[in-house]
Amino acid sequence: MSKQPKTALLVIDIQDDFETNAASLITSYRHLIAKSSSSPSANKHKIIHVRHASTSPTSPLRPTAPGFAFQAFATPGDGELVITKNVSSAFIGTGLQGVLRAHFAGAAGVGTLFVMGLSADHCVSTSTRMAANLGVCDGDGLGGEREKGEVVLVGDATAAWAEGGWG
Numbered sequence: 001m002s003k004q005p006k007t008a009l010l011v012i013d014i015q016d017d018f019e020t021n022a023a024s025l026i027t028s029y030r031h032l033i034a035k036s037s038s039s040p041s042a043n044k045h046k047i048i049h050v051r052h053a054s055t056s057p058t059s060p061l062r063p064t065a066p067g068f069a070f071q072a073f074a075t076p077g078d079g080e081l082v083i084t085k086n087v088s089s090a091f092i093g094t095g096l097q098g099v100l101r102a103h104f105a106g107a108a109g110v111g112t113l114f115v116m117g118l119s120a121d122h123c124v125s126t127s128t129r130m131a132a133n134l135g136v137c138d139g140d141g142l143g144g145e146r147e148k149g150e151v152v153l154v155g156d157a158t159a160a161w162a163e164g165g166w167g
Contacts, residue, residue, distance in 0.1 A: 005111065006104050008046040008137070012090060012117030012124050014074035015051055017060040017067025046103050047080045050090040052123065090127040091134065100136035110149040111137035116157035128153050 051070065053063050060067035076082050083094045090096050104111035113136060115128045128151055131137070137149030 006044040006046075006137075007112045007114065008048060008100060008103055010048050010050060010090065010113060010115045010117075010127065010131070011074060012050045012115065012127055013052050013119070014049070014071050014117055015061060015067060016069045016071055017065075047077070048083060048096070048099065049074065049076045049080060050083045050085060050094075050096070050117070050123075050127070053084045053086055055086055085123075088123045088126040089130050090123065091130045097134055097136055100131070104137045104139065104149065110139035110147050112150045112152060113137045114152050114154050116154040118159055120153075120158045120160035122160075124153070124158050 049070065051068070052061050053068065054061040056062060059065065062068060070076065081099065083090060083096050083099075085092065085094050087093070100113065113131055115124060115131065117124050132151040135146065135149065137151065139147045139149060
């Protein structure tokens with residue numbers, strides 16, 4: 001059996017306190033996983049949900065606030081990992097780097113990490129850049145050299161606030 005390239009989808013901060021229209025991408029990715037679940041390469045795709053847990057007692061994103069919950073369309077499915085963060089980066093103090101390295105280990109070639117979510121100019125940007133800098137989806141190239149994986153920001157499923165509202 002040949003090794004298959006692996007992918008992962010990092011869904012950042014799709015929580016009730018925010019609004020977005022990324023439902024179709026999550027649905028499409030889940031369909032891709034369902035289609036491949038009966039194949040020998042069933043473990044080649046992964047969805048990881050990241051949520052922000054504010055430490056401020058008045059924040060709408062504190063764990064006890066209604067805004068902390070995932071939006072209905074982005075509620076994690078069975079087998080989908082949930083990572084909780086307290087800062088802009090999904091990699092600081094969460095173990096996400098190890099989770100992704102373990103997922104991409106042993107894949108043929110390099111992996112691809114797709115990143116989507118809220119807000120583009122805060123948590124999504126920070127996490128995307130850190131994923132690339134940390135090389136979480138890099139693979140083993142010829143001669144034992146590391147081969148750069150690909151970190152893809154999905155623009156159609158990522159949003160930011162414009163001055164005075166969503167943009």
